[in-house]
Amino acid sequence: MASPAWTEAHPAVVSPRLRRARGSFGRRRGCPVTVRAVSSQRESKNDNAAREGSGDRGPERKRVVIVGGGMAGLGCLDALKGHAHVDVTLLESTRVLGGRVRSKTALGALAWDTGASYFTVKEESGPFAKALRAAVAAGVVQTWSRDTEDGELTGAMGTASTRRRSSDGRVVVDDASFRSFEAQKKRLYVGVPGAAAFPAFVAERVVGASFPEASWVGDDQKPGVPEVLCGAHVDRVKQLGDGAGNAWPVHPHGVSRRRWGFMARCKEGGHMWYKPLECDAIVFATNAHAVASLLGQVELGNPSDDPGDPSPLVRAKRRVAAERLERLRSAAARTRGAACWSLTVAFDAPLRLKYDALKLRAPFDGDIVFIANESSKPRRGAAASAGWGYRWAEVGRAPATGAGECWVAHASPAWSAEHCELPPGEAAAKLCAAFLSLVERDGAGDPEPVHCKATRWRFAFPTPDEDEPGRENGREEKKTTKAAKERAKPARINSAPYVFDPSLMLGACGDWASGPGAGDAYESGAALGAAVAKRFAASRAADEAA
Ligand SMILES: Cc1cc2nc3c(=O)[nH]c(=O)nc-3n(C[C@H](O)[C@H](O)[C@H](O)COP(=O)(O)OP(=O)(O)OC[C@H]3O[C@@H](n4cnc5c(N)ncnc54)[C@H](O)[C@@H]3O)c2cc1C
Numbered sequence: 001m002a003s004p005a006w007t008e009a010h011p012a013v014v015s016p017r018l019r020r021a022r023g024s025f026g027r028r029r030g031c032p033v034t035v036r037a038v039s040s041q042r043e044s045k046n047d048n049a050a051r052e053g054s055g056d057r058g059p060e061r062k063r064v065v066i067v068g069g070g071m072a073g074l075g076c077l078d079a080l081k082g083h084a085h086v087d088v089t090l091l092e093s094t095r096v097l098g099g100r101v102r103s104k105t106a107l108g109a110l111a112w113d114t115g116a117s118y119f120t121v122k123e124e125s126g127p128f129a130k131a132l133r134a135a136v137a138a139g140v141v142q143t144w145s146r147d148t149e150d151g152e153l154t155g156a157m158g159t160a161s162t163r164r165r166s167s168d169g170r171v172v173v174d175d176a177s178f179r180s181f182e183a184q185k186k187r188l189y190v191g192v193p194g195a196a197a198f199p200a201f202v203a204e205r206v207v208g209a210s211f212p213e214a215s216w217v218g219d220d221q222k223p224g225v226p227e228v229l230c231g232a233h234v235d236r237v238k239q240l241g242d243g244a245g246n247a248w249p250v251h252p253h254g255v256s257r258r259r260w261g262f263m264a265r266c267k268e269g270g271h272m273w274y275k276p277l278e279c280d281a282i283v284f285a286t287n288a289h290a291v292a293s294l295l296g297q298v299e300l301g302n303p304s305d306d307p308g309d310p311s312p313l314v315r316a317k318r319r320v321a322a323e324r325l326e327r328l329r330s331a332a333a334r335t336r337g338a339a340c341w342s343l344t345v346a347f348d349a350p351l352r353l354k355y356d357a358l359k360l361r362a363p364f365d366g367d368i369v370f371i372a373n374e375s376s377k378p379r380r381g382a383a384a385s386a387g388w389g390y391r392w393a394e395v396g397r398a399p400a401t402g403a404g405e406c407w408v409a410h411a412s413p414a415w416s417a418e419h420c421e422l423p424p425g426e427a428a429a430k431l432c433a434a435f436l437s438l439v440e441r442d443g444a445g446d447p448e449p450v451h452c453k454a455t456r457w458r459f460a461f462p463t464p465d466e467d468e469p470g471r472e473n474g475r476e477e478k479k480t481t482k483a484a485k486e487r488a489k490p491a492r493i494n495s496a497p498y499v500f501d502p503s504l505m506l507g508a509c510g511d512w513a514s515g516p517g518a519g520d521a522y523e524s525g526a527a528l529g530a531a532v533a534k535r536f537a538a539s540r541a542a543d544e545a546a
Contacts, residue, residue: 061223062536063258063279066090066525067234067294070099071128072510073285074202075522078127079529081207081226086536088226089218089277090209091264093233096196097203100460101518103194104344106451112344112374112408113195114455116518117357118144118188127526128519131206132189132198140201142378144190146180146356155356155376157181157188162365162438171366172440173358181357188357190377203228214266218277231267232275238262238299240278242317243505259505281505281532285525287459288335288512295329295508324501328508331499335512337459339420341411343431344455347447350375350405353439367415367434374406404450409435413461420456428454462512498528502535 064080066073069092080088096102100115119141121129135141146155158181163174181188191197203209209226212219217229240256258278266275284291300321356376360369374380411419411431419427432452436442497514500507507528511517514524 060257062086062281063218064088064281064283064532065234065260065262065277065279066283066285068092068099068285068290068510069094069097069199069203069228069230070285070510071101071199071518071521072514072525073099073283074199074207075127075525075527076283076285076509076529076532077207077209077226077228077525078131078202078522079526080533081209082224083533083536084224085540086533087221087223089221089279090203090226090228091217091232091234092228092230093265095230095267096200097228097230098196098199100457101191101195101199103191103196104455105194106344106346106453110346110406110451111194111380112406113191113372113377114342114344114408115457115460116195117370117372117408118190118195119198119518120186120188122515122517122519123523126519126523128522131202131522132519134206135191135198135201136189138201138205140192140197141189142192144188144357144377146182155373156354157357158184158355159359159361160355161361164365170437172438173355173360175354177361178355178358192377192379214264214268214275217264217266217275229264229266233265234262235265235294236263236297236299237282237294239301239321242301242321243280243503281507281536283525283528283532284332284506284508285510286508287337287510288332288462289337289459291332291508291510291512292329295325295332295506298325298506300325321504324504325506328499328501328504328506332508332512335462337512338413338461338463339416340413340457340460341416341419341422341427341431342455342457343409343411343428343435344406344451344453345409345428345432345435345449346404346406346451348404348450349447351407351439351441351447353441355439364412364414366438367412367431368409368438369412370408370410371435371439372408374408375404380406405447407435413463416456416460420458424454424456427456428452461516462510496527496531497524498531500528500531502531505532505535507532 062085064086066076066080066088069090073090073092074097077088077090080086098115102113102115103111104114105111119132121132123129132141136143144157146157156178158179160179161174161177162171163177164170165172207226209228210222211228212221214229214232217227217232221227238261239259240261241259243259256278259280260282261276261278262282263274264277266273284294286294300318351373353373355371356373358371360366409431411427411434415434419430422430429452431454432449433442436446441447497520498507498509499513509521509524509528511521511524514520514527
C-alpha cells in the first residue's frame, strides 16, 4: 500500500508516461493535473527492478542524485562524470545553475554579478583550477586587473580599512591603508559576459552533461553521461530499502531495489508537477540551512510500515541508521548563514574612483564591506553601451553610449542582519547613500544613480551556529579563545571538506563544509563525488569477488 501521508502530500503527481500519452502541454492547459495512477507506475518500476535483477539490462548501474546546482553540486557532477556503472542526475530548484554565483542584467545590457564577484584559485592542481583553466581557454572566464586611463591611475583592486573623517566623523575609505591584490599575490578571474557564464560552462563543456526535459529526467539516461535539470526542487526524501536488498513497500514507487526515493517538484513550460525519482545515493549540495532541513525531513524505513513485526536486529539497524542520519544533519545544523544585501546600481557618468574592486577589512566600521566597478570587468563596457543608449532614451536624456558605470556594493553582515526584512527598494536607497558616502561621491555635481536595486541573500556566507554553548543571545565571544576558533571552522566530519555516511549513502557538501568561496564549494563537491564513486567501486569489487 502506498503511504497515505506520502500521496496526500503530493496530489499533483503525474506519470511522465501519462503526460507523454496526453500529448502537448497545450492539451493540459486549463485543466487540473491529474493524480497519477500509483499502481501502474508501481508495476512499471517493479518490471524495471525485475529486469535489472534478471540481468536483462546488464550489470546494475548505481544512480546518484545531486541536490543543488551551485558550485558544490557542479564540482560533484564533475567528479562523478564518466565513472563506469554510475549515473548522475543533478537537480536545481531555480531556473539557472550557479547558486550564489549569479549575474543580473537590466535595461537591455546593464550587467552586474550579484553574488560572487570574482573567482580565485587556492589549489593549482585541484579540480576547480582545472575547470577554471578550461573556461579561460574558452574565453568564458578572463582575468580582471587594474587599468590606466589617460595616464590617470584608476581601477586599483585590493583591500583597505575605513577611517573616520575628522571634519564630520563620517566613515570613508582609508586610502593610506590600501593593499593591492597584486601585492597579496591574488589573481582575480571573472565570468564573461557575467559570473553565471562559468557554472553554465562547467555543466555543458567541462562535464558534458545532457539537459533532458523534466518528463524524461532519470528515465532514459545515456550510461555515463550526467543529466542536469533546472526548475526541480527536491523534498520528502524517503528510504526505500536498507541497501542490503531489503526493500520497504511503503511508497508510490512500489518495491524498489534502490535505496532512496524522493519527490522532485518540477516546473516546466509554465506548469508544475511532482515527479518521483529513485537513487542509490544522494548528495545534498545546498547551503547548510537547506541541508539540515532536508536531512531533518528524511524518512527512514519505519518498522510499523512493514508487513510483519521486524526482528530486534532490524530494529537495532534502524536505530543506528537514525543516529547516523542525525550525525549528518547536526554537522550541517552547526553552521548558520549570514545574510548579505547586494546593491546593484548604475550611474549616469563614471564615478572616477581610484578603485575598481575594494574589500573593506574587518573590523568593519561602516555599512559596506565590498564594492566593485562592474563596468571595469572584461567585456562589460561594450555590453553596457547598448544598455546605456536604451536607458538614456527611457529617462529622456540625449544618448551618450557607454558614458555611465555599473557598481555593486555588499552590505556588512551586521547591516544586513539588522535590515534583513527591509523592502528591497528601501534597502537599495540606504545602501546607495552609504556607498556614495564611503567613497566620498555624494556631493553636488557627482554622478546620479539611474538604476538602483538590491538583492538579499538570506544565506550568503556560512557562520557557526550562534545557539551553540558559549554564544549567549547571539553575542560574539572573543575570537581568540580556543573554543571560539574551533567553532569558527567549517562543519566537517573526519576533517574532510564534506560530510558523508557510506552506510546510508547520503552526503552533503558546500562552502559551509570547506571554506568561504566558490572555489572552496567546488572542491568540496568534487571531493565528495570522488568519495561516493570510490564507495560504489569498492562495493562492486566486493560483490564481484563474492
Ligand atoms: C554576495 C556574495 C558575494 C560573494 N562573493 C564571492 C567572491 O567574490 N568570490 C568567491 O569565491 N565567492 C564569493 N561568494 C561565495 C560563493 O558564492 C559561495 O561560497 C559559493 O557559490 C557557494 O556554492 P554552493 O554550491 O556551496 O552553494 P549555493 O551557491 O548556495 O548553491 C546551492 C544550490 O542549491 C539549490 N537548492 C537549494 N535547495 C534545493 C532543493 N531542495 N532542491 C534543489 N535545489 C536546491 C539552490 O537553488 C542553489 O542553486 C559570495 C557569496 C555571496 C552571497
